[in-house]
Amino acid sequence: MQVPYLEVLQVLEKIFQSKGFDPKRAALCAQLFTQASLDGVPSHGLDRVPVFLEMIRKKLVNPLSEAQRMESYGFFERWNGNLGAGPLNAHQSMERAILLAKEFGIGMVAIQNTNHWMRAGNYGWQAVAAGCIGICFTNTKPNMPPWGGKEPKLGNNPLVIAIPRSKGHVVLDMAMSQFSYGKLNTYLRAGKDMPFEAGFDQEGNLTKSPAEIIANELALPIGLWKGAGLSLVLDMLAAIISGGQATHQVGESGEEYGLSQIFLCLDPEKLGLEAWIDQKLDEIIQDFQRAETFNNQNVRYPGEYTLTIRDQNMREGVPVDEIVWSKIQSYIP
Numbered sequence: 001m002q003v004p005y006l007e008v009l010q011v012l013e014k015i016f017q018s019k020g021f022d023p024k025r026a027a028l029c030a031q032l033f034t035q036a037s038l039d040g041v042p043s044h045g046l047d048r049v050p051v052f053l054e055m056i057r058k059k060l061v062n063p064l065s066e067a068q069r070m071e072s073y074g075f076f077e078r079w080n081g082n083l084g085a086g087p088l089n090a091h092q093s094m095e096r097a098i099l100l101a102k103e104f105g106i107g108m109v110a111i112q113n114t115n116h117w118m119r120a121g122n123y124g125w126q127a128v129a130a131g132c133i134g135i136c137f138t139n140t141k142p143n144m145p146p147w148g149g150k151e152p153k154l155g156n157n158p159l160v161i162a163i164p165r166s167k168g169h170v171v172l173d174m175a176m177s178q179f180s181y182g183k184l185n186t187y188l189r190a191g192k193d194m195p196f197e198a199g200f201d202q203e204g205n206l207t208k209s210p211a212e213i214i215a216n217e218l219a220l221p222i223g224l225w226k227g228a229g230l231s232l233v234l235d236m237l238a239a240i241i242s243g244g245q246a247t248h249q250v251g252e253s254g255e256e257y258g259l260s261q262i263f264l265c266l267d268p269e270k271l272g273l274e275a276w277i278d279q280k281l282d283e284i285i286q287d288f289q290r291a292e293t294f295n296n297q298n299v300r301y302p303g304e305y306t307l308t309i310r311d312q313n314m315r316e317g318v319p320v321d322e323i324v325w326s327k328i329q330s331y332i333p
Contacts, residue, residue: 001325002317008034011332012049018333019056020063025088032087036119037318040309041173043182044119046320050327052085052118060257061085061115067092070243075104078243081114083257090117090136091126093263098130101265109263112244116140116256121173123263124162125306128169133266134162139235139247141256143217144177146232147225150204152217154231155247156180157238162303164268165281171303176231177219184210184219189321238262 012030013023021029033052036045055061065084069077077096081089093109100107117123117138127134140155156177163170179187179198187194188210197206199213199220206220213219221227239246244260268274291299313319320328 001322002313002319003325004317005034005038005314008037008046008318008320011328014333015049015053015328015331016063018331019053021085025063025085028091029085029088032091032122033118034318035122035125037320038310038313039119039121039125039306040313040319041119041121042319042321042324043180043186046318046328047182047186047324048118050324050331052116053331055115055257058255060255067111067114075100075106076108077110078241079109079111081111083113083115086115086117086259087122089114090123090261090263093261094123094126094134094136094265097134097263097265098127098132101132101267102130102270105267105270107265107267110238110242110244111261111263112242112258114244114259114261116259117261119173120158120160121162121171121303121306124160124171124173124303125169127265128162128164128171130265131164131268133164133268134160135264136160136262137234137238138259138261139238139245139250140259142247142251143181144219144221144228144231145200147221147228150200150218152251153248154221154228155235155250156219157231157234157247159230159234163281164277166278167282168301168307169303170281170285170301171306173302174222176222176227176234178222179219181214181219184214188214189323 009030013026016026016029033045062083065082067079067081067089069079071078093111097107097109123136124134137159139157142152144154144156146153156175158175161172193208200218201207201212235247238260242260245258268277285301
């Protein structure tokens with residue numbers, strides 16, 4: 001089903017205010033959840049609203065908490081998320097990194113003690129909307145095995161790289177697992193297997209069954225051992241630079257909260273890149289899109305169709321699973 005954009009916002013704002021968010025923060029939180037589904041990523045948008053509300057009920061997320069700056073070193077700042085709403089903390093951190101980049105050419109914010117930021121790509125789009133190159137990543141609870149391992153020790157640790165471009169921004173938003181757990185849950189709810197092997201069963205065999213993968217928390221690392229290695233070093237960087245928890249520490253509670261995240265921005269104008277950034281990107285993309293393909297498939301760069309999907313859904317309504325929308329509406333006070 002599809003629900004008008006403004007109706008979705010109004011419903012979410014009302015629910016979030018009833019949970020303790022002030023009107024301004026409730027509106028931004030609603031916008032971030034809705035934006036994900038509007039852009040075609042429901043697994044980290046409206047699908048996650050009930051999960052987010054459950055985290056509030058369990059007191060893992062404090063609606064009244066706001067992030068606080070702990071230390072400042074010129075272009076670099078370290079913040080404490082105070083277990084506030086992950087999307088709001090992430091949005092604030094990226095906004096601060098953008099402001100630092102506008103001043104110094106580069107800006108970096110590390111935040112500890114925060115929560116799941118939901119759709120990672122939101123913050124990449126936030127950076128390019130401000131004309132900045134944006135890079136951000138987070139750790140998670142253990143939900144992926146090291147290569148050759150049979151228990152979850154790594155996080156899927158999403159990574160975003162966003163590059164502004166006049167003819168269409170480039171925004172890569174990827175987890176370290178072949179499929180995010182949000183996507184696995186979407187297929188599980190639909191009663192479908194994954195289109196490709198997505199993780200391991202208890203015997204160590206590759207499987208397309210989202211139920212088995214979720215139950216065992218053994219998602220398949222992207223690039224096999226390479227993805228496992230990348231996940232490990234992203235966790236190391238997030239924990240070291242923020243001074244916060246590493247993945248294994250997050251996992252000790254049995255819940256996913258108290259995460260560590262990094263936000264990095266570069267301002268092309270301040271760094272003298274404006275003169276050639278569009279030309280270079282256009283040349284790279286033109287060459288990329290000239291690639292011969294199997295079975296007349298289309299090749300696309302990350303983020304290529306996002307704005308088209310966004311515009312279409314703004315006209316036709318935000319796509320949402322009927323069961324999910326019904327559950328969201330049950331929270332209306």
